[in-house]
Every structure is written in structure tokens, then in C-alpha cells.
Amino acid sequence: MQGNSMQPSSQATVMNFLNEVAGRFPTAISLAAGRPTERFFDRLQPSALLRALSRYEQYASGRGTKRDVMASLLQYGRTAGMIEELISAQLSRDEGVVATPDRLIVTAGCQEALALCLAALCPEPGDVALVCNPTYIGATGAADASGVAIVALPGNDDDLAASVAHTAGELRRQGRTARVLYVIPDFDNPTGRVIDEAQRVALLAVCAQQRIVVLEDNPYGMFRYDGQPVPPMAALDSAGSVIYLSTYSKTLCPALRVGSLTLPQTLFGDRTARMQLFEELTQRKSFLTVNTSQIAQAIVAGLLLEQDCSLRKWVQPAVDLYRDNRDTMLRQLDRVFAPLAGTIGWNRPDGGFFLSLDLPFRFDAEAVTACAVEHGVIVMPMAFFALDASQDRRIRLAFSSVDAAQIAAGVSALGAYIAQRIEQAEAAAGVAPALATAGAGSA
Amino acid sequence: MQGNSMQPSSQATVMNFLNEVAGRFPTAISLAAGRPTERFFDRLQPSALLRALSRYEQYASGRGTKRDVMASLLQYGRTAGMIEELISAQLSRDEGVVATPDRLIVTAGCQEALALCLAALCPEPGDVALVCNPTYIGATGAADASGVAIVALPGNDDDLAASVAHTAGELRRQGRTARVLYVIPDFDNPTGRVIDEAQRVALLAVCAQQRIVVLEDNPYGMFRYDGQPVPPMAALDSAGSVIYLSTYSKTLCPALRVGSLTLPQTLFGDRTARMQLFEELTQRKSFLTVNTSQIAQAIVAGLLLEQDCSLRKWVQPAVDLYRDNRDTMLRQLDRVFAPLAGTIGWNRPDGGFFLSLDLPFRFDAEAVTACAVEHGVIVMPMAFFALDASQDRRIRLAFSSVDAAQIAAGVSALGAYIAQRIEQAEAAAGVAPALATAGAGSA
Incomplete structure (x- = not known):
């Protein structure tokens, strides 16, 4: 995994980094962990x-x-x-x-x-x-x-x-x-x-x-x-x-x-x-x-x-939960980022644990920390999974091990962080921050 | 593990070979497997x-x-x-x-x-x-x-x-x-x-x-x-x-x-x-x-x-069993190979699962098969563990997963095979087979 200095060198490093962030901000909502739900472990x-x-x-x-x-x-x-x-x-x-x-x-x-x-x-x-x-x-x-x-x-x-x-x-x-x-x-x-x-x-x-x-x-x-x-x-x-x-x-x-x-x-x-x-x-x-x-x-x-x-019957409760979670996440993304349509994009997966969000700015390890500190939500930079710089403006959102309330609050918090980043960028560029209240408005 | 054409290339290969031999001669006694006893699995x-x-x-x-x-x-x-x-x-x-x-x-x-x-x-x-x-x-x-x-x-x-x-x-x-x-x-x-x-x-x-x-x-x-x-x-x-x-x-x-x-x-x-x-x-x-x-x-x-x-108390029954097994094996080696003193040697380990036996001839994969076919005992050539030809005249005997009767019978059978090999070698060399009845005599 050469060629991208930003990328942690391993799953262990990524997990250590995320665990460290999670440990420092224990009340933060994690949309980073791609784990199965624990709801049915009983x-x-x-x-x-x-x-x-x-x-x-x-x-x-x-x-x-x-x-x-x-x-x-x-x-x-x-x-x-x-x-x-x-x-x-x-x-x-x-x-x-x-x-x-x-x-x-x-x-x-x-x-x-x-x-x-x-x-x-x-x-x-x-x-x-x-x-x-x-x-x-x-x-x-x-x-x-x-x-x-x-x-x-x-x-x-x-x-x-x-x-x-x-x-x-x-x-x-x-x-x-x-x-x-x-x-x-x-x-x-x-x-x-x-x-x-x-x-x-x-x-x-x-x-x-x-x-x-x-x-x-x-x-x-x-x-x-x-x-x-x-x-x-x-x-x-x-x-x-x-x-x-x-x-x-x-x-x-x-x-x-x-x-x-x-x-x-x-x-x-x-x-x-x-x-x-x-x-x-x-x-x-x-x-x-x-x-x-x-x-x-x-x-x-x-x-x-x-x-x-x-295992079809066995996984059905999890399938239903994940579907609801995905729908909750998509609805909340629609709500939170409606004012930023065209600036922020994401896919609508028919299954699995993840979706990916395209951003107009670079989202790195520092951004993870800032997002956790200031907005209480942890997300996964897509760059952690990349072999070059092409993924620097994307993040992965996991909806598998959180509940609906966490998804709603987490996406809103992410929206606030993203709005703030765009606002800062536009302020730095001397552009009026027309779209920048999106995240905050939906929180 | 280059440099020794006789050595199977891996544990899996050795185990496959031994399993194959054991499968072909299911009634053979195995002094080859270095497994723990199953006696206390209950x-x-x-x-x-x-x-x-x-x-x-x-x-x-x-x-x-x-x-x-x-x-x-x-x-x-x-x-x-x-x-x-x-x-x-x-x-x-x-x-x-x-x-x-x-x-x-x-x-x-x-x-x-x-x-x-x-x-x-x-x-x-x-x-x-x-x-x-x-x-x-x-x-x-x-x-x-x-x-x-x-x-x-x-x-x-x-x-x-x-x-x-x-x-x-x-x-x-x-x-x-x-x-x-x-x-x-x-x-x-x-x-x-x-x-x-x-x-x-x-x-x-x-x-x-x-x-x-x-x-x-x-x-x-x-x-x-x-x-x-x-x-x-x-x-x-x-x-x-x-x-x-x-x-x-x-x-x-x-x-x-x-x-x-x-x-x-x-x-x-x-x-x-x-x-x-x-x-x-x-x-x-x-x-x-x-x-x-x-x-x-x-x-x-x-x-x-x-x-x-x-785990000292937990392993005590196994320690006692293995000690008895070792003693049985040593006693039987003493008995079976007494007539071959100086020709066959072995160590007297204070613990563990194994001892090693020195032979006056090469013991290879063919010997394993012959020993199993003709004498009903499976042993492990030391060459399987070696990086050169220096171990070709040794075998490993395991006493951990057999019982006393199997040890006694297995060592006797091995003695018969070894005696036969020595007899053959001496006959080929024109020497009188003075020591060659050792194994058979003790069976």
C-alpha cells in the first residue's frame, strides 16, 4: 500500500486510530465501524x-x-x-x-x-x-x-x-x-x-x-x-x-x-x-x-x-434492521444535504453495510478527529481504503451497527461539519456562504 | 527445507503420508503421532x-x-x-x-x-x-x-x-x-x-x-x-x-x-x-x-x-500417564534391544512426548510402509524433521497417545522389523546373523 502517505498501513492501524478516536470521544456516534449488529446476539x-x-x-x-x-x-x-x-x-x-x-x-x-x-x-x-x-x-x-x-x-x-x-x-x-x-x-x-x-x-x-x-x-x-x-x-x-x-x-x-x-x-x-x-x-x-x-x-x-x-431465515431480522437503517440514512442524507444538491453526492446501495459520500473537499485523519471533537460523529475517510489520492474527497458511512436515532443524529452532525468546512473554504475564497447552513439547519 | 530429497515438504505432507499409511493399515499401532492423550477429554x-x-x-x-x-x-x-x-x-x-x-x-x-x-x-x-x-x-x-x-x-x-x-x-x-x-x-x-x-x-x-x-x-x-x-x-x-x-x-x-x-x-x-x-x-x-x-x-x-x-493440577493425570508410558517404552526398549546393545541406542527423556532411537541403517518412507505392512507398527523417520542426511538412521517414537499394551506390542514389532533389517544387511554382507533374533525373541 505504497504511494499514499495518508493511508494508515493496515486494518490494525486504522482500527487503532478509530478506537483511539472513539476512546477519546466515547459519546461520539460511530458511522465508521463496519460491524454486524449486536441486536440479535442473544x-x-x-x-x-x-x-x-x-x-x-x-x-x-x-x-x-x-x-x-x-x-x-x-x-x-x-x-x-x-x-x-x-x-x-x-x-x-x-x-x-x-x-x-x-x-x-x-x-x-x-x-x-x-x-x-x-x-x-x-x-x-x-x-x-x-x-x-x-x-x-x-x-x-x-x-x-x-x-x-x-x-x-x-x-x-x-x-x-x-x-x-x-x-x-x-x-x-x-x-x-x-x-x-x-x-x-x-x-x-x-x-x-x-x-x-x-x-x-x-x-x-x-x-x-x-x-x-x-x-x-x-x-x-x-x-x-x-x-x-x-x-x-x-x-x-x-x-x-x-x-x-x-x-x-x-x-x-x-x-x-x-x-x-x-x-x-x-x-x-x-x-x-x-x-x-x-x-x-x-x-x-x-x-x-x-x-x-x-x-x-x-x-x-x-x-x-x-x-x-x-441461514436465510436466521439473517432475516438483521436484513430487516439493516434495510431500515439504510433507509433512515438515505432519508436523513436527503434532508440534511438537500441544500447542497450537486455539491455532495452519495450512492443508494441495495444491500450491504455501507454507502459512500462524495465531498467537495479533502477528508483526512485530521478531519476525522475534528468531526469527532466538534460534532460528535466518527466517519471513515475513503482514503484509508485507497491506493492513490483519488479517494481523498470521499467518506464511507456504515449503517450496520447503529440505531435509527444514532443515524439521524450522526448524519445531521456530519452535515454540520461539512457545512462548516464548505463555509470556511468559501470564506477563504471570498465566496458568499449561501449553502453553508444546510447541516446546521437540519440538526 | 531444500537439500534433502527424502524429506516431505511439510507437516501436512508428513501427516498426509502418515494418515495414508494409517488408513491403509488401520490395525497398525502408531508410535508416530505426537498427539496428547484423549484419555482425559471427558x-x-x-x-x-x-x-x-x-x-x-x-x-x-x-x-x-x-x-x-x-x-x-x-x-x-x-x-x-x-x-x-x-x-x-x-x-x-x-x-x-x-x-x-x-x-x-x-x-x-x-x-x-x-x-x-x-x-x-x-x-x-x-x-x-x-x-x-x-x-x-x-x-x-x-x-x-x-x-x-x-x-x-x-x-x-x-x-x-x-x-x-x-x-x-x-x-x-x-x-x-x-x-x-x-x-x-x-x-x-x-x-x-x-x-x-x-x-x-x-x-x-x-x-x-x-x-x-x-x-x-x-x-x-x-x-x-x-x-x-x-x-x-x-x-x-x-x-x-x-x-x-x-x-x-x-x-x-x-x-x-x-x-x-x-x-x-x-x-x-x-x-x-x-x-x-x-x-x-x-x-x-x-x-x-x-x-x-x-x-x-x-x-x-x-x-x-x-x-x-x-494448570499443574489439571495436567497431573496426563503427566502420570505419560510417565508410565515412557517407563513402559523404556522397559520394552531395554528388553527388546538388549541383544543389540551397542547397535541400537536411544535417549531416556525426563519429560515430553518423544524419544529418539539410533539405528544402524537408513529408515525412510519405504521403511515406514514396510514396518506397517509386515509388522503392524508405524513410526516416524527422524529424516522427516531434518535439513540434511544426518538424521537418516534415526526414528522418533511417541509415547503420548498410546496405551501400555500398544507400546509393548509396538516396540516388539519394531524390534522384529529392525532385527530383520539387520539380518538382511548382514546376510548381504556375508556376516552371520548372530544378533538378528533379538526382535523376534522378545515379541
Whole structure:
């Protein structure tokens, strides 16, 4: 993540920075944290975790004695996992991804899956991982930590396929090779955008042709509030280009640290190459975390069994809450920034946890602090997710872990800060502050 | 792990190989698996895990509302961990390591700690991790996966300090730098040897002088069956050279995947450098596993609270079992190999899970299969842990996850195989097979 001095070098640094700000201003409303709501955590009380464990034990008892089952739960486990069948079933049922247990590795959260794939697919110094710009910090951070070079796709997301083809060609001329494209097609973190089906198909064609593996990260796909779902790239992939990354952090809870990666049936048509990649990923995992905690796996398994291998019903209350939160945020943005129409813009995501706001000025770490100190609201500069200066005038707003009142007050407070910044800029430029009361007026 | 074509390239490969052998000969006795006994797993029934979780909840309830506690158990957590205080207390009480929470990172098993430290401490191409030869596959594998060069210390373990000084000097002349020494001072895996206190002090002096960080891995320190404990290197370290790696895999159970690393108070006298290293390790962890499952952490915490932050009493039944197993193995080795005294040798470890056996012939993967097929016993070639051919005539015997009858039968069967091999060699050389009935006679 070179080339942008403003960007904190990692998720940990960003989180430290935000935690520090939050710690200094404990009453500030955070629209920065992209966490799942805690509203429904009472479904995961210790007694519910025990029930899930017992449910899994009962399921597993068909395969061995009670002693065998206890050993499988407590001893060292198989590196690739213990519950691939159930995860495969859930991915097939809920996300339309035809996963099979022999192609699936259970990981210590999706982050481990990402780290494993980047390191395994980009072993040579000239190998490059392509990312959108801005993109999830965990992807660029994992690449950095493994010494994998990252190149941002130029332009915005209008024609990703052309952008990939162009960038891969440029790299080739430099003697480098684009090996991987990391992408969150559904309700991107940080932008909230969805890649439409035509674009997915075009992207797949380019990636297959260039032999670029798509790392499709889909933490938010289950959280659609409007419109028709777009098939995952893994479901549209006929060439063997897509590794599908999944997590239970948003659907169940983050603390389980259970995610998965699913390889395609063949790697660009080569079944043996896929099997070799599976072996390599498994081997790498054995040197990072040995195996994913079977206790955590068994809890996930028990919950999946209780839900008949579909989490659709389980997530429905959260989906409803997030939809309401998004609507509240959009309504409040409309109200607060009506006087600034044309100056401030934002997207209207059909799902996920985030939207992005375009500003007429630079929003940096200092702005975060000023906004928190003077207006009591914490937001996330988009620059934290960027590989260049192109995102300096944007922020990310998260609506997943706040309530309606916090959203209303937070957006109003942000409006006041933004109005003040515009006023200052206009005063400095000698322009009458015609629009500058917007934020204050709506508070 | 270049340079030895016989050595499987990883723990996963070794485990795959051994699992395959075990799968093909399911009735064979395995003296290969270095796993903890499952005999006491009934103390970790789901109901006991729930009790531990509840015990931790009660402890944590002093620090926030029930909702806060639930959130800390289920939401994204602090990267460095949630239960450092309790782990520090246990390390201080049980292992004599003065750990403090601000220097401790809770990891997804000790393997993650090892991977983080190797990558963070050896960032440059010329940086080298020193290891004993043979050594734990997880160390060399983690180094390999991170692209960290490994150099084996020459000679056997008689004068490790001189060996480190010599090797570091050699490397310097090549323009390379020894950054790390990985070592298991107590009951080494695979050899079972203990580094005595004088040697530890000498090693620390050399490492401090050369600014080599000691990664002291201590999974077996709690399993001493005879003699006086030797202080951990971390407890003898006054220069700030030692990172102490610990795990609950052997004391509680592997499936929790909870370990820790503890940094020294200063890094070679520099407190700021230690704090920077802490930050870097935390950052790297955030890109591998985000944070260690708080559910697993809470179970560990609850068990530690129930045991008053000492696991001495908890492990006592296992210590007694392992001592008996070791004694059974030593007695049976004495019996079976009495006729071969001088030809076959082995050590008599005061603790741990392993001993090593010296043979008069090469013991390779083919030998593993032959031994399993013809004699029904599976053992581990020491070559699997080696960086050169020096270990080709040794095997590792594990006595931790078998019972007395299996040990007796397994060692007898091994004796028969060894006798047969010696007989064949002598027949081929035209020597009378005087000693060759040893194994068969004792079966």
C-alpha cells in the first residue's frame, strides 16, 4: 500500500486510530465501524452455543463412537476442515454457489482464506494482485504482509473488464504478471457498489483468457434489501477462474472466526492443477493455524443443522434492521444535504453495510478527529481504503451497527461539519456562504 | 527445507503420508503421532465448555453490562487478545515466565505465533532463522511459507552456543544475518532432549551479543516426569532476547487453537523497539486471522479461572500417564534391544512426548510402509524433521497417545522389523546373523 502517505498501513492501524478516536470521544456516534449488529446476539448465548455443539455431536455420532466424536472435537483436526459438507450445502442453498466438500477449505475467518490464496497464487516477485480502488484493507494488508505486489485498477468501476485487460497488458509489457483479481461484487466494502451480471460475465471472460484467478469475496451477499440478486461470479464461472471466499462473521458472528474458500472444479480447465492448489493451500494453512478450531466449526455446524443448512431465515431480522437503517440514512442524507444538491453526492446501495459520500473537499485523519471533537460523529475517510489520492474527497458511512436515532443524529452532525468546512473554504475564497447552513439547519 | 530429497515438504505432507499409511493399515499401532492423550477429554464435554464460558462471563461481568460481555464474546475482538491477564498469570505461576498482558498476544495456536514472529523478524532476503537439526516441522514449514531462509546449526546439541556463534559468523561473511534462533529447550520435538541451564545461559549470552532473537517454544515444559525443572530461557533472559511461545494444545486440548507469544520487556534493551515489534506482530495477525476466536479464548479463560490460573493440577493425570508410558517404552526398549546393545541406542527423556532411537541403517518412507505392512507398527523417520542426511538412521517414537499394551506390542514389532533389517544387511554382507533374533525373541 505504497504511494499514499495518508493511508494508515493496515486494518490494525486504522482500527487503532478509530478506537483511539472513539476512546477519546466515547459519546461520539460511530458511522465508521463496519460491524454486524449486536441486536440479535442473544440467539448465541452460551446455552445456545452448547445446544449447537450438542446438535453437531448428535449428527456426527452416526460416524463413530462417542469417544471418536469427542476426539474429533478436541484433538488436532484435519487441516482442510471438519464441516465442509454442511458449509457446501449452505453455500449451494443460500448463495447459489455449487460447492463440494472436496474443493472447500474451512479457514480461521475469511481473512485467512484471503491470505492463503494471495500467497499461494502470487509466489514470484513479478506476480501481481489486481484490486479495485478503493478496496477492503484486509486484502491489501494481506498482500503486503505476504510481499505480494498490488496494482489498483484504474478508473472507477464502469468497465472493470476492460480495466483488467488493459492493466494485465501493461503489466505484461513490464515483465510482470497479473495472477489474481480480488473483488467484492456484492455490496462492496467500502463503496457499497454491486457489479451487474453483464459486467461479471465480461470480467470472467477476460480473467479466463488472461488466466487471472478471481478471488470473489462475498461477506454481504446475504444482505440484500431491494432488487433481484445477481448470481455470484463463482456460479457464472465455466472456465475455472473463481475462488469463492465466504464467512460466517456477518451471518452468525465474527468471534467464531470461521470462513471458507471454495476452489473451482478445475483451475482453468485443469483438474489436476486445482487439486495441486488445494494441496498447497492446505499445506500453507498447516503452517499458519494447523486447522480451524473444531469447537468453532462444530458450533457453526450445529447452527447450520438447526437451520436446515440455510441461514436465510436466521439473517432475516438483521436484513430487516439493516434495510431500515439504510433507509433512515438515505432519508436523513436527503434532508440534511438537500441544500447542497450537486455539491455532495452519495450512492443508494441495495444491500450491504455501507454507502459512500462524495465531498467537495479533502477528508483526512485530521478531519476525522475534528468531526469527532466538534460534532460528535466518527466517519471513515475513503482514503484509508485507497491506493492513490483519488479517494481523498470521499467518506464511507456504515449503517450496520447503529440505531435509527444514532443515524439521524450522526448524519445531521456530519452535515454540520461539512457545512462548516464548505463555509470556511468559501470564506477563504471570498465566496458568499449561501449553502453553508444546510447541516446546521437540519440538526 | 531444500537439500534433502527424502524429506516431505511439510507437516501436512508428513501427516498426509502418515494418515495414508494409517488408513491403509488401520490395525497398525502408531508410535508416530505426537498427539496428547484423549484419555482425559471427558473433562471437556460440551457441558464443561459451557461451564467454562459461563465462568468467564461471570468474571467479565465486573467490567461491563451483560450486553457488553456478550458483545466482547461474539463481535470482532481486539487483535492482540481478550484474556492476556489470565494467560500471563498462568505462565508466571506454572512456567516461571514473568509475562505481562501488554507484552502478550493471544494467537490461533502457537503455530500462528511462530509464523508471525518468523515473518516479522526476518523481513529481508539475507535474514536467516537458525534451527537445530532435526527440528519441529512447523517451524521450518512456517519459515518456508514466509520465504524466510533457514540454516541448521551444525553438529549435535553439545555446544549450541558455540554453534550459534560460529554459524552467525559464517553467515555474516556471506552477507547474511542470523535474526532468529528457534528452539524447544524442554523435551524437544522430535528428539526429547533438554538444554541444561548452563547451556541456556551460554546461548542467551551469544544471542544477546549477536542480537539474535530466541523463539523459545515450550509445548512440553509442563510434562516433566523426573528431575528438577530447568528455568525457561525467557526467565533467564536479562538482555531482552527471548520471545516465549506457549500453547494450550497439550495442556487443555488442541482443538481450542489458543496459544500465545510473550515479548521480552525490552528488545535488546530497547523498550520502544519491543513496542514497535508488538505493533508489527499485531498488524500481521490482523491480516492472517483478525483476532483469535473469543469463544475459544473464553473457554480457556474459564478453565484457567476454575483452576486458579495454574494448570499443574489439571495436567497431573496426563503427566502420570505419560510417565508410565515412557517407563513402559523404556522397559520394552531395554528388553527388546538388549541383544543389540551397542547397535541400537536411544535417549531416556525426563519429560515430553518423544524419544529418539539410533539405528544402524537408513529408515525412510519405504521403511515406514514396510514396518506397517509386515509388522503392524508405524513410526516416524527422524529424516522427516531434518535439513540434511544426518538424521537418516534415526526414528522418533511417541509415547503420548498410546496405551501400555500398544507400546509393548509396538516396540516388539519394531524390534522384529529392525532385527530383520539387520539380518538382511548382514546376510548381504556375508556376516552371520548372530544378533538378528533379538526382535523376534522378545515379541
